[in-house]
Amino acid sequence: GAVVSQHPSRVICKSGTSVKIECRSLDFQATTMFWYRQFPKQSLMLMATSNEGSKATYEQGVEKDKFLINHASLTLSTLTVTSAHPEDSSFYICSARDFLVNNEQFFGPGTRLTVL
Amino acid sequence: EDQVTQSPEALRLQEGESSSLNCSYTVSGLRGLFWYRQDPGKGPEFLFTLYSAGEEKEKERLKATLTKKESFLHITAPKPEDSATYLCAVRIGEGFSGGYNKLIFGAGTRLAVHP
Numbered sequence: 001g002a003v004v005s006q007h008p009s010r011v012i013c014k015s016g017t018s019v020k021i022e023c024r025s026l027d028f029q030a031t032t033m034f035w036y037r038q039f040p041k042q043s044l045m046l047m048a049t050s051n052e053g054s055k056a057t058y059e060q061g062v063e064k065d066k067f068l069i070n071h072a073s074l075t076l077s078t079l080t081v082t083s084a085h086p087e088d089s090s091f092y093i094c095s096a097r098d099f100l101v102n103n104e105q106f107f108g109p110g111t112r113l114t115v116l
Numbered sequence: 117e118d119q120v121t122q123s124p125e126a127l128r129l130q131e132g133e134s135s136s137l138n139c140s141y142t143v144s145g146l147r148g149l150f151w152y153r154q155d156p157g158k159g160p161e162f163l164f165t166l167y168s169a170g171e172e173k174e175k176e177r178l179k180a181t182l183t184k185k186e187s188f189l190h191i192t193a194p195k196p197e198d199s200a201t202y203l204c205a206v207r208i209g210e211g212f213s214g215g216y217n218k219l220i221f222g223a224g225t226r227l228a229v230h231p
Contacts, residue, residue, distance in 0.1 A: 004159075006159075034218070034219075041204065042220060042223070043221040043223045043224055044160070044203070044205075044219075044221045045221075046218055046219065049218060078223070091157075092159070093159045095219075103147075103148060103165065103207075104162060104165060105150070105162070105207075105219060107152070107159035107160045107162070108159050109157045109158055109159045110157070110158060112157070113181055
């Protein structure tokens with residue numbers, strides 16, 4: 001299957017700082033990328049959907065000013081958690097899909113964010 | 117409301133003991149049902165996509181089937197390395213492609229296979 005990478009895999013930051021997470025599709029062009037959040041022993045919750053070159057579509061209840069998403073190219077999307085607080089600590093997972101090839105959706109390995 | 121329910125929540129099997137995981141769904145317009153495997157601290161690994169009732173797909177000891185209301189993931193003669201959380205997701209939205217499609221996940225089934 002297609003490969004999606006995320007960086008960093010783990011990040012610890014102080015409350016009030018901003019953190020950027022990168023998501024890359026390594027062997028295909030991702031026309032659409034998705035960002036999910038997962039709490040311990042819970043399932044994945046979709047935060048936002050982004051199409052290359054356009055603004056992200058956020059799910060209800062997700063603050064767009066807090067979770068900034070940029071999908072500047074067909075292989076890279078970034079999620080910036082602005083002014084992070086302890087309640088933002090979670091496992092963030094990106095996903096990518098190439099509509100031109102197939103309808104499969106592949107996930108990155110995830111980023112564990114801990115806000116102190 | 118679109119909903120995906122997986123059962124059981126947790127399943128413990130002996131090595132070689134076959135079983136099935138269930139995923140039932142109520143959605144307004146199904147555009148595909150997906151099965152993923154997730155190991156602790158990792159992202160989901162794609163297993164199968166099913167699109168229409170009656171469709172079946174196999175991969176090693178796993179077989180996924182789909183009806184109009186549910187999907188089953190059959191595990192034949194499981195091994196300890198099959199231990200993981202298995203996630204079911206349905207794609208909803210308009211059409212089969214486009215950025216407005218999205219996956220709705222079930223809570224998952226935590227499978228433990230003991231030697």
